[in-house]
Amino acid sequence: MIVVKKDFVPEYTKSYHYGKKLTSGKAYYLKDDNGNTYYASKYYVDKYLNVDLSKIPDLTTSLISMTANENSINKTHTGNRNKFNHDKSNAITYIILRQEKLIEYNLSYEPLKKYYDKYIRDGNLDDKDINHIINIEKRAKQRNSKLSLYNLRTCYAYEFILKRTLNYLEQNQKTNGVKFITSLISYLRKNYTLSENQIKGLENWLDYLPKDLKESKLMNFQN
Structure with missing residues (x-):
């Protein structure tokens, strides 16, 4: 089982393993060897999966949940931001937003599409890909802050x-x-x-x- 990303889900979605509703509207997307997708809480990911979440794309950070469990996660995440390099997570999040999630916003950009297609095909990007995406985002927000991650x-x-x-x-x-x-x-x-x-x-x-x-x-x- 691998962690693909953290993304939004309808709040009635039941979590993998525990079967509890993910009322915050957030979940870690898991994929098994057969390509099946499951939705898990951070508690499950921390307990059963050995994964560096600082490398996982997170599309949910602009919605802050006030539930006790999520709130403690938010504080931990904020406190740790300076301890980890989030470039990979941020770069992949950026291409997913521009090439997939916000498709109706007409934000597709050919150099980013190339990296997005590679990521969908291979499930990963190398360091120079990550660095180029980060630089594209920096230049984009200098021209228009609304294009920032x-x-x-x-x-x-x-x-x-x-x-x-x-x-x-x-x-x-x-x-x-x-x-x-x-x-x-x-x-x-x-x-x-x-x-x-x-x-x-x-x-x-x-x-x-x-x-x-x-x-x-x-x-x-x-x-």
Whole structure:
């Protein structure tokens, strides 16, 4: 069993081995020898798998969960950031965001696509690939801060919360809410940010989310 990445999942997703719901909306994606995918908590990964998580792509860092378990993980992760080299994790996260997860944002870039295709094919990248991706990200954010890894992670986190909110609004037949959230998704995909008023408007509809997602904190956009 290998750890592929940390990514968002619907909050009702049950964790591998323990069968508990991953109410934070985050999971470690595991893959077995047959290519089957499973979703695990950090507790399982730490207990049963010998893996350096600082090398694993993490697409979830712009959504901070307030649950006791996740909150302790966030503090540990923050405290350890200076102890490990996260270039590999960051580089792979960046190409996944630009070439896959944020495909509707029209962020695809041919040099990054080359590395993304290689990563999908081989499951790994070498050091010079990683360094080139890091340099591409640095140059991109110098031209436009909205293209930084930080901001694209934030876009992805907002997109996750917006889609989960939209799901519950549709279930509750809240037509006005559905229209508003749909408009936010469209705006976000074109502008890679939301305005302060749009974010305040979103807060009016978050009560329809389950408790753990509703209480999560989203990072600020980089404008």
